[in-house]
Amino acid sequence: MTASYFGPRQILVVDDNADDYEALARAFKKTGLYGHVTLCTSGQMALDRLKGGAELPTLMLLDLNMPGLDGFQVLQAVKSDERLKAIPIVIWTTSSNEKDINACYRLGANAYMQKPVIFDQLVESVKRLKEYWFEAAVLPVSEC
Amino acid sequence: MGSILKYDGRYVSRVLALVALYYFTSRLGFSLASVAQQVTVIWPPTGISLAAVLMFGPDIWLGIFLGAFLANITMHEPALAALCIGAGNTLEALAGAWLLRRFAGPAPNLAHVRDVLCLILFAAIISTAVSATIGTTSLCFAGLQPWTHYFPVWFTWWLGDAGGDVIVAPLILTWYYNPYLSLSRRGALEAAALALAVALYGIVISSQSEMFGIAQFYPSTVFPLLIWAAIRFGTRGVTTVNFLLSAIAIGLTAMHMGPFSQMPTGRVLDVLQTFTIIAGVTGLVMSAALRERAESEETEQESRIRLDVVLDNIVDGLITIDEKGTIRSYNKACTTIFGYTAAEVVGRNVKMLMPQDYAAHHDEYVSNYMKTGKAKIIGIGRELEGLRKDGTLFPMELSVAEVKMGRGVRYFSGIIRDISERKNAEKRLQAAHDYQQEIIGDLRQKEVELLRYTQDLKRSNQELDDFAYIASHDLKEPLRGLLTQASFLLEDYKDRLDAEGLRRLHRLQYLSLRMEKLIGDLLYFSRLGRTDLAVQELDVGEAVSEIRQMMDTLLKEKNARVVVPRSLPPVVCDKLRMVEVLRNLITNAIKYNDKPERVVEIGFLEKARAPHGDETNVFYVRDNGIGIAPEFHEAIFRIFKRLENPAASGEEGTGSGLTFVKKIIERHNGRIWLESAPGAGATFYFTIGTIDI
Numbered sequence: 001m002t003a004s005y006f007g008p009r010q011i012l013v014v015d016d017n018a019d020d021y022e023a024l025a026r027a028f029k030k031t032g033l034y035g036h037v038t039l040c041t042s043g044q045m046a047l048d049r050l051k052g053g054a055e056l057p058t059l060m061l062l063d064l065n066m067p068g069l070d071g072f073q074v075l076q077a078v079k080s081d082e083r084l085k086a087i088p089i090v091i092w093t094t095s096s097n098e099k100d101i102n103a104c105y106r107l108g109a110n111a112y113m114q115k116p117v118i119f120d121q122l123v124e125s126v127k128r129l130k131e132y133w134f135e136a137a138v139l140p141v142s143e144c
Numbered sequence: 145m146g147s148i149l150k151y152d153g154r155y156v157s158r159v160l161a162l163v164a165l166y167y168f169t170s171r172l173g174f175s176l177a178s179v180a181q182q183v184t185v186i187w188p189p190t191g192i193s194l195a196a197v198l199m200f201g202p203d204i205w206l207g208i209f210l211g212a213f214l215a216n217i218t219m220h221e222p223a224l225a226a227l228c229i230g231a232g233n234t235l236e237a238l239a240g241a242w243l244l245r246r247f248a249g250p251a252p253n254l255a256h257v258r259d260v261l262c263l264i265l266f267a268a269i270i271s272t273a274v275s276a277t278i279g280t281t282s283l284c285f286a287g288l289q290p291w292t293h294y295f296p297v298w299f300t301w302w303l304g305d306a307g308g309d310v311i312v313a314p315l316i317l318t319w320y321y322n323p324y325l326s327l328s329r330r331g332a333l334e335a336a337a338l339a340l341a342v343a344l345y346g347i348v349i350s351s352q353s354e355m356f357g358i359a360q361f362y363p364s365t366v367f368p369l370l371i372w373a374a375i376r377f378g379t380r381g382v383t384t385v386n387f388l389l390s391a392i393a394i395g396l397t398a399m400h401m402g403p404f405s406q407m408p409t410g411r412v413l414d415v416l417q418t419f420t421i422i423a424g425v426t427g428l429v430m431s432a433a434l435r436e437r438a439e440s441e442e443t444e445q446e447s448r449i450r451l452d453v454v455l456d457n458i459v460d461g462l463i464t465i466d467e468k469g470t471i472r473s474y475n476k477a478c479t480t481i482f483g484y485t486a487a488e489v490v491g492r493n494v495k496m497l498m499p500q501d502y503a504a505h506h507d508e509y510v511s512n513y514m515k516t517g518k519a520k521i522i523g524i525g526r527e528l529e530g531l532r533k534d535g536t537l538f539p540m541e542l543s544v545a546e547v548k549m550g551r552g553v554r555y556f557s558g559i560i561r562d563i564s565e566r567k568n569a570e571k572r573l574q575a576a577h578d579y580q581q582e583i584i585g586d587l588r589q590k591e592v593e594l595l596r597y598t599q600d601l602k603r604s605n606q607e608l609d610d611f612a613y614i615a616s617h618d619l620k621e622p623l624r625g626l627l628t629q630a631s632f633l634l635e636d637y638k639d640r641l642d643a644e645g646l647r648r649l650h651r652l653q654y655l656s657l658r659m660e661k662l663i664g665d666l667l668y669f670s671r672l673g674r675t676d677l678a679v680q681e682l683d684v685g686e687a688v689s690e691i692r693q694m695m696d697t698l699l700k701e702k703n704a705r706v707v708v709p710r711s712l713p714p715v716v717c718d719k720l721r722m723v724e725v726l727r728n729l730i731t732n733a734i735k736y737n738d739k740p741e742r743v744v745e746i747g748f749l750e751k752a753r754a755p756h757g758d759e760t761n762v763f764y765v766r767d768n769g770i771g772i773a774p775e776f777h778e779a780i781f782r783i784f785k786r787l788e789n790p791a792a793s794g795e796e797g798t799g800s801g802l803t804f805v806k807k808i809i810e811r812h813n814g815r816i817w818l819e820s821a822p823g824a825g826a827t828f829y830f831t832i833g834t835i836d837i
Contacts, residue, residue: 019624019628019629020621020628023631094620094624096667098671117620118627120631
């Protein structure tokens with residue numbers, strides 16, 4: 001437990017799509033969150049980081065459609081881990097499929113967002129995320 | 145006795161005639177008296193008296209009494225004895241007649257054996273004893289006969305009276321009850337021949353010759369004559385012949401001629417009379433028996449005729465065969481069934497009515513049954529084939545009953561029913577049934593095929609939906625990247641690009657967005673096919689009001705109205721989807737409209753018939769817009785199909801609205817169609833079917 005990946009107000013982004021991540025990174029910059037973001041390009045990598053570090057991220061953005069461990073498996077792994085399950089997870093995906101949405105909520109996802117197509121909308125979404133998860137939302141203490 | 149006035153002239157004349165007849169015949173009798181002067185073995189008056197009482201009733205007693213008194217008083221008997229004898233003779237006739245009537249019936253015409261036996265027992269044996277006893281006793285009391293002669297006198301008396309009852313009374317009675325002689329020419333000739341034979345008999349027995357052997361044998365030659373008379377001329381013939389023969393015999397004997405004359409004198413008439421009585425009784429019994437037999441045969445004949453009439457009127461065929469299979473009876477229905485007449489088959493073997501293969505075994509069947517008693521058909525009834533005269537075979541139902549006659553003779557009577565009609569009907573029914581089964585089989589097969597097709601189609605639809613979903617989902621990622629890159633380019637290189645470069649970059653962005661929309665529609669379309677419907681009852685009118693509110697801005701902007709002429713019926717459907725249908729149709733109605741006031745009417749036709757569908761409520765959305773040419777009425781429902789350049793209407797759409805509408809309606813098991821022509825507005829009709837949940 002020596003390595004520390006996540007400082008305070010850290011956001012973990014799990015996404016294999018470089019384009020999407022690039023757009024997201026730019027949006028984070030625009031909202032002043034850039035220094036708080038850690039990227040994992042695969043599910044396995046994300047789980048390794050979470051289990052290997054003492055600190056936990058404040059928020060996790062999780063893509064569903066990934067090679068190797070997909071978003072559902074990562075979500076299930078995190079939410080069934082006593083230490084990790086307190087991390088708020090926002091599903092960040094292309095899919096608007098109801099089945100996917102329902103499945104994610106059943107597995108314990110805290111929010112579900114469809115990746116905006118237009119960059120301006122993406123910036124707007126990230127602002128909302130920041131406002132809600134960093135400033136408004138207080139998760140139950142017992143689960144922290 | 146009643147008043148004397150009752151007795152009219154006819155009665156008096158009858159009495160007088162009887163007295164005269166009595167007196168005359170008694171003289172004849174007395175002339176042959178042998179045992180005693182007053183007692184004779186030949187005494188016709190007894191028979192005459194009996195017949196008189198039977199014919200004219202007991203009132204005739206006076207004639208008998210007077211006749212008997214007269215006959216005896218003239219024989220020099222004391223008056224008292226003559227009175228007693230007269231009374232005895234009268235009593236004899238009355239008792240005999242009463243007993244006869246009592247036991248043989250009111251008119252004993254001797255046609256029946258019973259009459260004859262009653263005559264012998266009650267008249268000839270019993271009633272005569274009365275007269276014999278009274279008469280003999282009277283004679284002895286009067287001293288005319290010694291008491292020592294009582295029994296021979298009694299017996300002679302009794303025998304003489306019995307002879308009268310057996311020979312004379314039947315002659316009178318049979319002719320009295322049947323006085324008419326109606327003989328054919330042949331009958332008359334035969335009667336003459338018989339009379340001649342009787343005469344010949346008299347001549348032969350009077351000849352006293354030994355030419356025919358023993359003389360005592362001659363008397364028995366009366367029997368052939370009596371039998372002849374009995375057979376051919378009945379009771380009257382017998383009584384007549386018997387009377388004649390007896391008269392001949394007595395006459396000859398009186399003249400000391402004939403076979404009896406050679407017997408010891410004194411007893412000769414007794415023997416003769418006994419013989420005559422026996423012959424007479426034999427003849428009477430025989431003729432009565434013959435007559436009864438003939439009568440019963442007549443009755444049998446009658447009932448047979450009656451039976452034939454009944455059998456001939458039976459609808460079913462009826463054939464009787466004997467043990468050998470010979471046809472004994474064959475009714476009219478059989479003629480219809482087999483084509484043969486009764487004359488053609490009766491007496492022939494029943495096999496002629498059977499097909500060859502069955503006929504070959506018929507004897508076997510019958511003999512087998514006779515031996516084992518195991519019947520294959522008797523009392524059971526079977527369906528067989530019959531053979532008609534014209535050689536054709538036909539199906540028939542046969543039931544056979546065994547008829548046991550006396551002395552072990554057995555007949556078999558079969559009832560035959562021609563069941564060709566029924567068989568044909570059965571065949572037709574069977575054919576129809578087979579055909580039906582065939583069709584059902586075909587249908588089942590088709591059903592199985594259809595089920596498989598449906599499953600295949602469902603699966604391929606599912607696959608298509610899945611494909612559309614996955615494809616469009618995966619298409620979205622690079623497209624989003626494209627858009628992002630364009631955005632970055634615009635943002636980062638805004639200053640370094642000239643106006644043309646910026647315009648192209650914007651165009652790139654526009655096209656990417658459009659592509660994104662199309663993919664979105666495709667995704668949505670595939671989802672419409674996949675997701676379950678949330679079915680509930682929807683107040684369509686209320687839904688229209690909600691849509692009106694949602695589209696308020698657009699309606700105002702386009703100067704459009706949505707009118708509902710009468711309240712709409714509720715519909716069971718997925719509310720959100722149905723609202724989408726209505727919104728799409730209303731939007732199109734307003735969008736493709738060039739009128740200054742755009743009017744959209746929403747209504748329904750009650751229980752109208754949809755094309756190729758059942759009767760149901762048909763909703764419609766009607767506009768006063770630009771209309772659609774008939775050749776496009778199908779094409780407009782295809783996805784991404786737009787009839788005109790978006791620039792022309794100033795509207796931009798993906799052209800999937802009606803595709804969604806159609807898909808939703810189809811998911812609701814409904815149909816959608818339209819009536820429209822360019823410039824004449826358009827009316828979209830749709831139905832909502834029953835939804836399986």
